Amino acid sequence: DIQMTQSPSSLSASVGDRVTITCRASQSISNYLNWYQHKPGKAPKLLIYAASTLQSGVPSKFNGSGSGTDFTLTISSLQPEDFATYYCQQSYSTLTFGGGTKVEIK
Amino acid sequence: QVQLQESGPGLVKPSQTLSLTCTVSGGSINSGSYFWSWIRQPAGKGLEWIGRIYVSGNTNYNPSLKSRVTISVDTSKNQFSLKLSSVTAADTAVYYCAREGTAMAYNWFDPWGQGTLVAVSS
Numbered sequence: 001d002i003q004m005t006q007s008p009s010s011l012s013a014s015v016g017d018r019v020t021i022t023c024r025a026s027q028s029i030s031n032y033l034n035w036y037q038h039k040p041g042k043a044p045k046l047l048i049y050a051a052s053t054l055q056s057g058v059p060s061k062f063n064g065s066g067s068g069t070d071f072t073l074t075i076s077s078l079q080p081e082d083f084a085t086y087y088c089q090q091s092y093s094t095l096t097f098g099g100g101t102k103v104e105i106k
Numbered sequence: 107q108v109q110l111q112e113s114g115p116g117l118v119k120p121s122q123t124l125s126l127t128c129t130v131s132g133g134s135i136n137s138g139s140y141f142w143s144w145i146r147q148p149a150g151k152g153l154e155w156i157g158r159i160y161v162s163g164n165t166n167y168n169p170s171l172k173s174r175v176t177i178s179v180d181t182s183k184n185q186f187s188l189k190l191s192s193v194t195a196a197d198t199a200v201y202y203c204a205r206e207g208t209a210m211a212y213n214w215f216d217p218w219g220q221g222t223l224v225a226v227s228s
Contacts, residue, residue, distance in 0.1 A: 001170075034214045043110075044202070046216035055216065087153060091213040094168060097153035 006098035023088035128203030141206035
């Protein structure tokens with residue numbers, strides 16, 4: 001299986017901050033990489049697919065980039081509704097997820 | 107819009123079979139080129155893809171669970187189901203169902219159900 005490693009596992013940030021989350025694949029996955037937002041008790045939500053394509057209805061403050069083994073999700077100007085756990089997921093081979101990054105309020 | 111809802115027992119005894127159903131509303135399970143997937147998350151751990159089914163009945167399973175997993179679909183009820191046999195405490199998790207979209211070889215999960223907690227305990 002392809003291992004997906006996210007960093008950091010958690011971070012504290014303030015409203016208005018710019019936040020960057022990193023996802024690294026154990027082997028090249030081209031751009032077969034998705035990002036999800038998950039709030040407790042809610043259904044996870046697709047943010048970005050194919051590494052950089054914003055899902056319809058997702059605000060443009062979310063930006064995905066990268067290819068090969070290294071990927072980033074950037075949230076510009078963090079808002080209260082953005083505090084959540086974020087997961088990356090590869091679809092290059094047997095589907096696997098990163099361990100998650102919990103974004104908390106500072 | 108399409109919504110998914112998991113249902114099933116919240117407690118299963120060790121060695122028994124875990125059975126869950128995902129009901130799709132707001133759209134037909136037959137429409138479009140979608141797969142229908144199950145994903146789980148043990149407490150404090152990451153997400154694990156279990157497997158998928160297409161409305162034709164074709165299935166793909168995670169090799170780590172393949173020997174114990176069966177996913178089926180009932181198009182007349184707009185539902186798909188998961189059976190996981192010979193469960194142990196390690197199978198205790200929140201189980202999610204999700205629609206898996208695909209385009210140009212890219213796959214993604216959208217939308218997801220809210221998840222249902224299944225505990226394995228005697």
